[in-house]
Amino acid sequence: MAGHPGAFRAWLGQKDPNVRTPTTRFTRSRVPYVRVDGVTIAESWSDLTDATLAAPLDVDGFGQTVDDGDFDPKSLLAPAA
Structure with missing residues (x-):
C-alpha cells in the first residue's frame, strides 16, 4: 500500500x-x-x-490527513466478546 511494507487489511463490518x-x-x-x-x-x-x-483513523495510505466530516470510524467498533 503506497509503498509501505507489511500486511494491510480493511476492517469491514x-x-x-x-x-x-x-x-x-x-x-x-x-x-x-x-x-x-x-x-x-x-x-x-x-x-x-x-x-x-489511541489515535484517530484519519490518514490515508500516503499518511495524509483525511477529513470526512462527521464520520468517526471508531464508532463502528464494538467491545471484544
Whole structure:
C-alpha cells in the first residue's frame, strides 16, 4: 500500500454469517498496530478491539490527513466478546 511494507487489511463490518470478519481474517498481534504515518492506534489485538483507539483513523495510505466530516470510524467498533 503506497509503498509501505507489511500486511494491510480493511476492517469491514458485516452481519452475514457467511462473510469472514476481522476476527477470523486478522492476525491477533501482540505488537502495536500503527497507521502508515507511524502513529500507534493500539498496543495489541485486545487493545484494538476494546472500542477505544489511541489515535484517530484519519490518514490515508500516503499518511495524509483525511477529513470526512462527521464520520468517526471508531464508532463502528464494538467491545471484544
